[in-house]
Amino acid sequence: MRKMWKHKWIVVGVALVVFLSVGTAAWAAAGSGGPSAATGLAGVATLATTATTQGPPPALGAPNSRRAALKERCQQFAQRQQQLLDLLREKMSPADQAKYDQLTQQIKDQQAALQKARTDLSTSLKDLRDLTNKYLNVPATGGTTSTTGATTQ
Numbered sequence: 001m002r003k004m005w006k007h008k009w010i011v012v013g014v015a016l017v018v019f020l021s022v023g024t025a026a027w028a029a030a031g032s033g034g035p036s037a038a039t040g041l042a043g044v045a046t047l048a049t050t051a052t053t054q055g056p057p058p059a060l061g062a063p064n065s066r067r068a069a070l071k072e073r074c075q076q077f078a079q080r081q082q083q084l085l086d087l088l089r090e091k092m093s094p095a096d097q098a099k100y101d102q103l104t105q106q107i108k109d110q111q112a113a114l115q116k117a118r119t120d121l122s123t124s125l126k127d128l129r130d131l132t133n134k135y136l137n138v139p140a141t142g143g144t145t146s147t148t149g150a151t152t153q
Contacts, residue, residue, distance in 0.1 A: 089100055 089097055092100060
């Protein structure tokens with residue numbers, strides 16, 4: 001028993017590995033975006049069972065076919081999530097449905113504003129980069145200039 005406590009870091013390591021593997025499995029089952037607050041654990045369980053019964057992942061083929069298969073799976077996931085949220089909304093009282101609709105509309109508006117802000121920020125950063133490149137003697141093609149020159153003796 002005394003020797004076991006000398007290797008207590010192994011117990012901590014094993015616990016960490018188990019914790020991370022369970023978290024990774026839950027994340028993989030829910031998708032990269034994670035479960036929304038409305039879906040909760042029931043949504044994760046539903047998504048986990050449907051994710052495992054869909055069959056094998058798309059085969060390694062041409063990049064376009066993999067991209068199409070990934071896009072299709074994303075659409076299927078979005079449809080399942082929307083169906084789950086629709087079922088959840090049906091169980092709500094009319095007052096809660098109105099609040100739910102208001103919150104979802106608010107989220108959509110905020111996402112649109114955020115996308116516009118990203119675009120504006122990208123444009124501003126590009127303008128700033130162009131301005132600073134003008135004074136750094138960077139060619140317009142985006143390449144770098146060589147600062148080493150030939151020396152004469």
